[in-house]
Every structure is written in structure tokens, then in C-alpha cells.
Amino acid sequence: MPVEVTKPGLATTVQDRGREGYYHVGVPPSGALDQFSLVAANLLVGNPADAAALECAYMGPELRFTESTVVAATGAEVELRLNGEAQPGWTSFAVASGDVLTFGHIKRGARMYLAIAGGIDVPEVLGSRATYTLGGLGGHEGRALQAGDELAIGSAGDGAVGRSVPEDLWPDLPNELQIRVVMGLYDHLLTDGGRETFLATSWTLTPVADRVGFRYKGAELDMVQREQPFGAGSDPSNIVDAPYPIGSIQVPGGVEPIVLHRDAVSGGGYAMIATVISADMDAIAQSAPGSRTRFVAVDLEAALTARRERADRVSRLQGVLD
Amino acid sequence: MSTADATSARYSWGADEHLFVEMDEAMSLEAYFRSMAVVTALRERRPEGVIDICPANASYQVRFDPDKLAPDRLESLMREIEAEVGDAHDFEFETRIVEIPVLYNDPWTHETLMRFRDRHQDPEATDLEYAARINSFDDVQGFIDAHSSAPWMASMVGFVAGLPFLYQMVSRERQLEVPKYVRPRTDTPALTVGHGGCFGCIYSVKGAGGYQMFGITPVPIYDPRQELPDFKDFVCFFEPGDIVKFEPIDRDRYDELRGEAEDGRISIRQKPVTFNLEQFTADPDAYNERLLDVLNAG
Numbered sequence: 001m002p003v004e005v006t007k008p009g010l011a012t013t014v015q016d017r018g019r020e021g022y023y024h025v026g027v028p029p030s031g032a033l034d035q036f037s038l039v040a041a042n043l044l045v046g047n048p049a050d051a052a053a054l055e056c057a058y059m060g061p062e063l064r065f066t067e068s069t070v071v072a073a074t075g076a077e078v079e080l081r082l083n084g085e086a087q088p089g090w091t092s093f094a095v096a097s098g099d100v101l102t103f104g105h106i107k108r109g110a111r112m113y114l115a116i117a118g119g120i121d122v123p124e125v126l127g128s129r130a131t132y133t134l135g136g137l138g139g140h141e142g143r144a145l146q147a148g149d150e151l152a153i154g155s156a157g158d159g160a161v162g163r164s165v166p167e168d169l170w171p172d173l174p175n176e177l178q179i180r181v182v183m184g185l186y187d188h189l190l191t192d193g194g195r196e197t198f199l200a201t202s203w204t205l206t207p208v209a210d211r212v213g214f215r216y217k218g219a220e221l222d223m224v225q226r227e228q229p230f231g232a233g234s235d236p237s238n239i240v241d242a243p244y245p246i247g248s249i250q251v252p253g254g255v256e257p258i259v260l261h262r263d264a265v266s267g268g269g270y271a272m273i274a275t276v277i278s279a280d281m282d283a284i285a286q287s288a289p290g291s292r293t294r295f296v297a298v299d300l301e302a303a304l305t306a307r308r309e310r311a312d313r314v315s316r317l318q319g320v321l322d
Numbered sequence: 323m324s325t326a327d328a329t330s331a332r333y334s335w336g337a338d339e340h341l342f343v344e345m346d347e348a349m350s351l352e353a354y355f356r357s358m359a360v361v362t363a364l365r366e367r368r369p370e371g372v373i374d375i376c377p378a379n380a381s382y383q384v385r386f387d388p389d390k391l392a393p394d395r396l397e398s399l400m401r402e403i404e405a406e407v408g409d410a411h412d413f414e415f416e417t418r419i420v421e422i423p424v425l426y427n428d429p430w431t432h433e434t435l436m437r438f439r440d441r442h443q444d445p446e447a448t449d450l451e452y453a454a455r456i457n458s459f460d461d462v463q464g465f466i467d468a469h470s471s472a473p474w475m476a477s478m479v480g481f482v483a484g485l486p487f488l489y490q491m492v493s494r495e496r497q498l499e500v501p502k503y504v505r506p507r508t509d510t511p512a513l514t515v516g517h518g519g520c521f522g523c524i525y526s527v528k529g530a531g532g533y534q535m536f537g538i539t540p541v542p543i544y545d546p547r548q549e550l551p552d553f554k555d556f557v558c559f560f561e562p563g564d565i566v567k568f569e570p571i572d573r574d575r576y577d578e579l580r581g582e583a584e585d586g587r588i589s590i591r592q593k594p595v596t597f598n599l600e601q602f603t604a605d606p607d608a609y610n611e612r613l614l615d616v617l618n619a620g
Binding site: 020021022023024025026027125126132134135136137142181182184185229230231232233234238239240241242243245246247248265266267268269272275276277278300303304307311 | 560
């Protein structure tokens with residue numbers, strides 16, 4: 001196999017753009033949490049935008065190549081070394097048989113994406129190569145990579161070295177984030193004060209931040225005291241189990257809001273009070289534990305405008321790398 | 323027929339990719355079937371841009387691509403369907419009734435629940451003893467009888483892949499209700515038959531959980547490698563709308579079925595049925611008997 005995993009990193013998974021159409025039976029979309037960085041890494045090495053690459057959370061893997069190819073790393077800012085020699089991010093470079101690729105400590109952001117020309121060749125499951133670890137589905141044996149794993153690579157296309165993404169297209173990776181949300185769903189279960197607190201608090205991301213969800217701390221939100229509807233459960237934050245939108249924010253017990261991401265649990269009994277707009281899900285993916293987030297309420301129109309702006313950014317990326 | 327006041331649902335946006343619709347705040351078969359009726363009609367029309375149609379207990383969600391389907395167009399379509407569906411009292415759909423064998427009071431969930439007694443409302447009792455007591459049964463067997471006699475509707479599938487939420491097809495007064503654990507467990511055996519609030523469930527995979535644990539089924543309900551015959555077409559067994567009958571089994575039968583599962587030749591007993599809400603509502607117990615006759619025929 002062309003790639004050997006000598007050290008797995010903290011949580012390295014095979015991801016592509018995700019699988020759609022199975023959320024109604026609890027299979028979430030999965031795929032790269034930071035989709036922009038995935039697309040960039042793929043285009044840099046001449047892959048289609050939806051090829052499978054490695055998503056590396058917090059601490060990257062050590063990989064040994066047994067064939068020469070072209071690779072590129074995007075996403076979080078990190079020291080990247082090939083046989084000990086520093087390599088630039090957001091730039092494609094050649095690796096030769098026997099080369100060892102390592103990642104240093106992350107300086108900013110939380111997730112790196114490593115694309116290899118030809119894409120990671122794992123079997124498609126339900127139309128995607130993305131790993132859904134909770135369900136043991138897709139990716140490399142349905143799980144995060146382990147030391148000793150070997151990865152196959154698809155047949156490479158036009159894998160030119162030395163291509164790069166201009167810096168103005170890199171994500172910001174701030175330590176203080178403003179994340180836009182559309183309020184709604186069950187936000188009527190918050191008191192006016194609870195709603196104000198939610199939007200006024202500078203929330204700190206806890207270490208409980210993985211592909212399923214991102215948990216924050218910073219304040220307690222007042223919930224409306226009511227007689228609970230039949231089947232809803234006894235806590236004021238409980239509802240009759242309902243579907244959870246990707247990006248929805250639930251607040252179990254009124255404390256520690258959780259933003260669900262692309263490996264979301266698909267439903268449950270906690271009131272959701274808002275949903276992160278699709279354009280800001282990449283930024284959530286790159287927020288690191290300890291970073292601070294303010295949630296900013298916008299309306300649906302603004303969410304759609306932001307969505308168009310993000311699509312324009314992807315088009316610019318494609319324009320630069322085509 | 324539309325009966326606007328009795329049936330007006332609540333619409334809300336899950337940002338730019340989800341429309342969430344709550345039929346009722348409270349759980350009821352009426353709210354569930356209205357949601358199913360709307361979802362069924364949407365599936366038939368399925369406009370371009372709809373990604374996922376997720377029915378739930380008393381609500382549903384449509385995941386969509388707003389670049390292909392404008393949110394206001396989707397909302398007006400859903401309101402139009404809601405009006406057409408009305409109270410859905412005559413809703414009818416094709417589904418199946420399936421038999422899930424259960425070893426109640428099994429050693430594996432027992433071992434697990436003993437490890438988490440400090441997170442339970444009643445550390446001195448087992449989950450079954452506690453559930454029997456607070457639902458006013460004389461003993462555990464009475465509770466098991468109630469749990470395994472009337473069938474259940476898979477009113478939602480999810481949380482994790484393939485996990486059915488089950489609502490028993492009996493009147494509200496006869497619903498079994500048990501609170502979730504005081505603090506969730508970090509472990510639940512795969513295929514545990516659980517219960518929280520008014521919902522039963524079958525844990526499709528091993529993992530964290532807060533539902534009370536009553537027993538375990540030997541039959542896999544999720545097979546990501548698609549090795550068993552029931553999973554040739556898809557990785558999850560359950561779909562929303564499935565009707566489930568729990569069948570109490572003893573340890574010998576459990577071991578036998580586990581053996582079949584491990585040999586890759588087990589399959590879940592199931593029969594196709596047409597479910598008619600009007601006939602069910604007229605006499606639920608008699609209708610359930612007829613459903614069980616279908617399951618047990620031949």
C-alpha cells in the first residue's frame with residue numbers, strides 16, 4: 001500500500017464531502033467538518049473536489065509513503081515536515097517513496113486536511129467514503145486510523161507540485177469567533193433573559209469538541225417553567241424527541257450549549273434553540289478548545305446571503321486552481 | 323378534509339438547510355400519524371432540492387438545498403400538504419410488522435445497570451423492578467407482559483444509525499412511562515431494549531445512554547458491513563412506520579438465535595401489513611390483535 005500510518009494522530013479519519021439522504025434513519029452526512037479546506041486540499045493535488053482525504057484533529061499523524069505522489073495540507077495552521085524538512089501549507093508538494101510526513105503542534109485552528117493525488121481509496125459506503133465512527137461505517141474500516149494501517153490511493157490525475165492557494169482565501173482561524181445563528185426551533189422555551197444571555201455570553205469551547213458536536217461553557221440559560229407536555233420528560237429543557245438539524249444548538253439542563261456537526265446524533269429530547277448558518281460551519285470546525293465564541297442572531301435572508309458569499313469563495317478557489 | 327384549528331403545526335427554520343415542523347408539543351399517535359401523512363405526501367412529490375425527509379415522533383424535518391429549492395417555496399408546499407392532510411384520521415400506509423425476540427432481565431444489561439447504580443433514581447432496585455413499581459404493576463412479570471403484549475410503532479429512527487424510537491400502540495392511560503437515568507451511563511450493550519419517558523428503543527450500537535434497560539435482543543438491527551441477509555439492501559433494519567412486537571424468550575432460545583446471528587444466517591420475522599388509522603382508532607386492541615394475526619399467520 002502506498003501510505004503507511006506509523007503514528008495515527010489524535011483523531012485522523014478518512015473524509016470526503018459526505019453522504020446525503022440517510023439522515024432519516026440516523027445516518028448523518030459525515031464528511032469533512034471544514035469543507036472549504038477539504039476542497040482546497042483536493043484541488044491543490046489535482047483531485048476532484050469530493051475526493052477522500054484525511055481529516056486530522058488537533059494532533060496530526062505520521063505517515064510513511066512507499067510510492068511517490070503529490071500531497072497538500074490545508075486547514076489549521078501547523079508545522080508540516082517531510083523527512084524533517086519544513087513544508088508550506090496550502091501548497092502542493094512532491095513526496096517520494098520512503099518519505100515520512102509529520103505534523104507539529106497546531107498554532108491556530110483545530111483540523112488539518114491532507115489530500116493525496118488520486119484520493120484515499122477506501123470503498124464507498126452509501127455513496128461516500130466518509131467515516132462515521134459512531135456507526136462504524138465508511139472510511140477505513142469505519143473507524144479512526146490506527147498505527148499500522150495502510151491506505152490505498154486512487155489513480156492520480158493532474159497532480160502538479162507547487163500550486164498554492166493565495167493567502168486571502170485561507171480561513172481566518174481566529175481565537176475569538178462570531179458565529180451567525182438563526183434563532184428558532186424551541187427558543188420559545190428560553191425566557192427573554194435566557195435568550196439575551198445566550199447572545200450576550202462569550203462562550204468558551206470545552207475539550208468536548210469532536211465530529212458529533214462542540215460543547216461550550218460560560219453561562220446558565222433561564223428556561224421557561226411550564227407543565228411538560230406528555231412524553232417530553234421532566235426537565236424544562238426536555239422536548240418530545242425530535243429531529244436535530246445539522247448545526248443546531250441544544251442546551252441540556254440550560255447549561256453548556258452543544259453545536260451539532262456533521263456526525264450529529266440525528267434526534268433526541270433536548271430543546272434546540274438556534275442553528276448555525278451553513279456558511280459558518282467551517283469556522284466551528286476550526287475552533288479549538290479554549291477559544292471564545294459569540295453567537296450572533298441573523299435572519300434567514302442573511303443566512304442565504306452568507307451562503308452565496310461562501311459559494312463565491314469556493315468559486316474563486318476553483319478559479320485559482322483550475 | 324382540513325380541520326385547521328385542531329391541526330395547525332408550528333414551522334421553524336433550522337438555519338438555511340432545514341425546515342422543522344412540530345405537529346404537537348405532546349406525544350400522541352394522532353400527532354405522529356399527521357407527521358407521517360405529511361412526510362408520505364412529500365415523498366411522493368419530492369421536489370428537486372430535498373435532501374432528507376425525517377419524520378419524528380410528533381414532528382418532522384426536511385433537509386434541503388436552498389440553492390435548488392427556495393425556503394419560501396418549500397414552506398408553502400409543506401403548508402399546502404398540511405392542509406390537504408388535515409387531521410389524517412383516514413391515513414393509510416403500507417408497512418410491516420416485525421417480531422423482536424427479547425431476553426428480559428438478561429445478564430449483560432444487568433451487569434451494566436449494576437455498574438451505574440449511582441446514576442439511578444432507585445439504586446436498590448433493578449431498572450425493571452423500578453419501572454414495574456412506578457407504573458403500578460404488582461411485579462416485574464406484569465410489567466413485562468404489558469411491554470410485550472401490545473405492538474409498538476417505530477415513530478422515529480435515529481439518534482445513532484438505525485436506532486428505533488418506539489411508541490406503544492395503546493391509549494395514553496396505558497402508556498408505560500419511566501424517567502431516563504438521573505445521569506446518563508457511559509455504556510450500554512448493543513441491542514439493549516430500553517425505555518425513557520414514553521418511548522421504548524433498541525440500542526443499535528454499544529455506547530452511552532440514559533434509557534432504563536429491560537433486556538436484550540439477539541437479533542442485529544444494524545449491520546454496517548451488510549453481511550446478514552436482512553441487510554443486503556441497506557445497513558439499518560428499521561424505518562419509521564415499522565410496527566414491532568416484542569416476544570419474550572428464555573436463555574436457551576437467546577443462545578440459539580445468537581448462534582444463528584454469529585453464523586450470519588439469522589433473519590428477523592416480518593410480514594407486510596397495511597395500516598389504517600381509522601380502523602385502528604375505532605378499536606385499537608382489536609386492530610392490534612389483527613396485526614398480530616398477520617405476523618403469526620403461516
